[in-house]
Amino acid sequence: MTSKSERRFDVLVVGAGPAGLAAATSATRAGARTAIVDAGVAPGGQYWRHPAPSEHGVSAAEVAHLHHDLATYHRLVAGLPAVAQFFQHHVWTVTRDRRGFVVHLVDRTGGGEQAVELHSRRLVLAPGAYDRQIPFRGWDLPGVMTAGGVQALLKGHGVVAGQRVLVAGTGPFLLPVAAGLAESGARVVGVHEAASPPAWLSELGAVIRNVGKLGEGAGYARVLARHRIPVRARSVVVSAHGTDAVERVTTMRLDHQGRVVPGTERTVAVDVLAVGWGFTPQLELPLALGCATRVDVDGSLVCEVDDEQRSSVEGVFVAGEACGVGGAALATVEGQIAGAVAAGASSVAPRLRRSRAALRRFAQAMHRSHPVPPGWVDRLSDDTTVCRCEEVPFGALRSMQQDLVGHDGRSAKMLTRVGMGYCQARTCGYAVSCILGQEPSGTSGFAERPVSSPLTLGALATSCPTENDPPPAE
Amino acid sequence: MSQPHFSFDGSQIPFRPGQSVGAALTAVGVRSWRSTRGAGRPRGLFCGIGVCFDCLIVVDGRPNERACLRLAEPGMEVSTQEGTGHGDLEV
Ligand SMILES: Cc1cc2nc3c(=O)[nH]c(=O)nc-3n(C[C@H](O)[C@@H](O)[C@H](O)COP(=O)(O)OP(=O)(O)OC[C@H]3O[C@@H](n4cnc5c(N)ncnc54)[C@H](O)[C@@H]3O)c2cc1C
Ligand code: FES
Numbered sequence: 001m002t003s004k005s006e007r008r009f010d011v012l013v014v015g016a017g018p019a020g021l022a023a024a025t026s027a028t029r030a031g032a033r034t035a036i037v038d039a040g041v042a043p044g045g046q047y048w049r050h051p052a053p054s055e056h057g058v059s060a061a062e063v064a065h066l067h068h069d070l071a072t073y074h075r076l077v078a079g080l081p082a083v084a085q086f087f088q089h090h091v092w093t094v095t096r097d098r099r100g101f102v103v104h105l106v107d108r109t110g111g112g113e114q115a116v117e118l119h120s121r122r123l124v125l126a127p128g129a130y131d132r133q134i135p136f137r138g139w140d141l142p143g144v145m146t147a148g149g150v151q152a153l154l155k156g157h158g159v160v161a162g163q164r165v166l167v168a169g170t171g172p173f174l175l176p177v178a179a180g181l182a183e184s185g186a187r188v189v190g191v192h193e194a195a196s197p198p199a200w201l202s203e204l205g206a207v208i209r210n211v212g213k214l215g216e217g218a219g220y221a222r223v224l225a226r227h228r229i230p231v232r233a234r235s236v237v238v239s240a241h242g243t244d245a246v247e248r249v250t251t252m253r254l255d256h257q258g259r260v261v262p263g264t265e266r267t268v269a270v271d272v273l274a275v276g277w278g279f280t281p282q283l284e285l286p287l288a289l290g291c292a293t294r295v296d297v298d299g300s301l302v303c304e305v306d307d308e309q310r311s312s313v314e315g316v317f318v319a320g321e322a323c324g325v326g327g328a329a330l331a332t333v334e335g336q337i338a339g340a341v342a343a344g345a346s347s348v349a350p351r352l353r354r355s356r357a358a359l360r361r362f363a364q365a366m367h368r369s370h371p372v373p374p375g376w377v378d379r380l381s382d383d384t385t386v387c388r389c390e391e392v393p394f395g396a397l398r399s400m401q402q403d404l405v406g407h408d409g410r411s412a413k414m415l416t417r418v419g420m421g422y423c424q425a426r427t428c429g430y431a432v433s434c435i436l437g438q439e440p441s442g443t444s445g446f447a448e449r450p451v452s453s454p455l456t457l458g459a460l461a462t463s464c465p466t467e468n469d470p471p472p473a474e
Numbered sequence: 475m476s477q478p479h480f481s482f483d484g485s486q487i488p489f490r491p492g493q494s495v496g497a498a499l500t501a502v503g504v505r506s507w508r509s510t511r512g513a514g515r516p517r518g519l520f521c522g523i524g525v526c527f528d529c530l531i532v533v534d535g536r537p538n539e540r541a542c543l544r545l546a547e548p549g550m551e552v553s554t555q556e557g558t559g560h561g562d563l564e565v
Contacts, residue, residue, distance in 0.1 A: 143505050148521070157497035
C-alpha cells in the first residue's frame with residue numbers, strides 16, 4: 001500500500017480511455033501531481049482496448065491491425081510514467097473533504113477486493129459510455145451481444161465472437177465492428193443499418209470538415225466490399241430465434257418514417273447477432289457529485305460542461321463520452337483541454353478549441369442521421385423480456401401502466417422490479433424510460449446509482465475512515 | 475510452452491494468458507454458463523465489458539463473478555451458475 005503522502009494529488013483522472021489518457025498526460029505536462037485510475041487492466045479504454053499484458057498471451061501486436069490512430073495512443077502512453085497509475089482499481093464513489101475530493105476505490109489487483117482512498121484537489125472524470133440497447137423478441141438468447149461487446153472480445157482478448165455474424169442497429173460504429181470480424185475470419189452475413197443513406201447526405205457539411213473521419217469510414221467500406229458483406233440501410237432486426245442460443249434472426253425493412261414495412265421479413269441463420277444503438281454515457285460519478293446534466297441530440301443524458309470542460313461543480317472537469325457521445329478523436333481533444341485547465345493552465349490553445357468544435361459538429365451530424373427509429377415498442381410482445389436482470393417482461397410494464405395513472409420510473413421499479421437487478425438499469429434504463437413515455441434517460445431515476453459498481457461488504461469493511469487522516473502538509 | 479487450462483464443469487478449457495474466462499469459453503464454442511433465477515433461461519456474454527451482469531459464473535466456489543472481466547488463470551475451477559449461485563442457501 002502506498003503511504004499517505006503518495007495518495008494526495010493535484011489532479012486525479014478517472015478513466016484511462018482516450019479522454020482520460022489525454023487529460024492525465026496534459027495535466028502532468030502542465031506540472032500537476034497527477035493520478036489516473038481505471039477499472040481495466042491496461043490503458044486505452046474502449047477504443048484502444050488492449051489485452052492484459054502477459055507473457056505468451058494475446059499480444060498488442062496481434063490486435064494492432066484492428067486499431068486506428070495508434071500513433072496517438074503511443075504518444076499518450078509515453079507520458080504515463082510521470083503519472084501515478086491505478087489500474088484494476090474501480091472508483092465506487094467520491095466524497096469531499098476540506099481540500100478537495102476523496103476518491104474511494106476498490107483495488108482488484110490481487111484477485112480480491114481491497115478498499116483504497118486517494119485525495120485530490122481536482123478531478124477529471126472520463127468514464128466513457130456503454131452500448132445503448134433496445135429490447136426485441138429473443139434479445140435475451142445467448143449469442144445476441146452488444147456490438148461493443150463483440151468488438152471488445154476481438155480487440156481485448158483476440159476472440160472472434162461467432163462464425164456467422166449479423167451486425168445491426170445504427171451508427172458509424174457498426175462498420176468497424178463488421179470489418180474487424182470479417183478481417184478476423186468470421187463470416188459477416190450482413191450489416192443492417194436502421195438509418196437511411198440520404199440522411200447522411202444532408203449532414204455532409206459537417207462530415208466534410210472531418211476528412212480524417214471520412215477516411216476511416218471509407219477504409220471500413222473497402223474491407224466490407226472486399227469480403228462481399230451486404231450492407232442494408234433502413235433495415236432492423238425484429239426478432240432472434242433459437243432454443244438455448246440464437247440460431248436465426250428476422251430482419252425487416254423500414255419506411256421513411258422508420259416504421260417496419262409489412263411483408264419484408266427475411267430470416268437468416270447466425271450464431272451471433274451484434275447489435276448497438278449508439279452509446280449511453282456512464283454518469284454515476286458526475287451525478288453523485290451533483291454535476292448538472294442535459295439531454296444531448298442523441299437522447300442521452302450527458303454532463304453539461306463549459307468551454308474548458310468544467311462541470312457545474314467547482315473542481316470537477318468532465319471529458320469524453322460522458323459529456324456527449326462523439327468518438328475517440330473528440331474524447332482525446334476534450335481530455336487534453338480538461339487536463340491542462342485542471343492543472344491550472346491559463347488558456348486553451350485555439351487549435352484545440354477549433355478541432356473540438358469541428359468534431360462536435362461531426363458527432364451531432366452523426367446523431368441526427370442515426371436516430372433510434374420509432375415503433376420498436378409496438379413490436380414488443382407481452383412476453384418479451386425488457387429487464388434482463390430481473391426478467392421483467394413487457395406485459396408487466398404494460399399492465400402497470402394500464403392500472404396506474406401518474407406512473408414514473410420509481411413506481412415502475414417498485415411494482416415490477418424493472419431496473420432493480422445487478423446492472424441497476426444500465427441495460428434497460430433507456431428502453432424503460434421510452435416505454436413509460438418519458439424523456440429518454442431523463443430524470444426518471446434510471447441514471448442515478450448510489451455506488452457505481454456492486455462491491456462486497458468485505459471491501460467496504462477494509463475502508464479506512466477519512467476523519468482519522470492527518471491534515472495534509474501544504 | 476504448453477497452453478494453460480482451467481476447468482469448466484469438469485472439462486478442460488484452454489486459454490491464452492490475458493483472456494477473460496468468458497473469452498476463453500467463447501473461443502471453444504461455449505455460449506452460456508448461467509441459468510436465470512426466474513425462468514431458468516441460459517445466459518452468457520452480452521455487453522462484454524462488465525456493465526450488464528448477464529455473464530455471471532462461479533469461479534473457485536465464488537458465485538457472481540463476471541466472466542467477461544475475470545481473467546482466466548491456470549487451474550481455476552469454473553462452473554455454471556444456477557440462479558443466485560448460492561445453491562442450498564436459497565429458500
Ligand atoms: C464496448 C465498447 C467498445 C467500443 N469500441 C470502439 C471501437 O472499437 N472503435 C471506436 O471508434 N469506438 C469504440 N467505442 C466507442 C467509445 O466510446 C470510444 O468513442 C472512446 O473509447 C471513448 O473514449 P472515452 O475516453 O470517453 O471513454 P472510454 O474509452 O470508454 O474509457 C473510459 C474508461 O473509464 C473507465 N472507468 C469508467 N468508470 C470507472 C470507474 N468508476 N472506476 C474506474 N474506471 C472507470 C473504464 O474502465 C474505461 O477504461 C466502443 C465503446 C464501447 C462501449
Ligand atoms: S457480459 Fe455484461 S457484465 Fe459480463
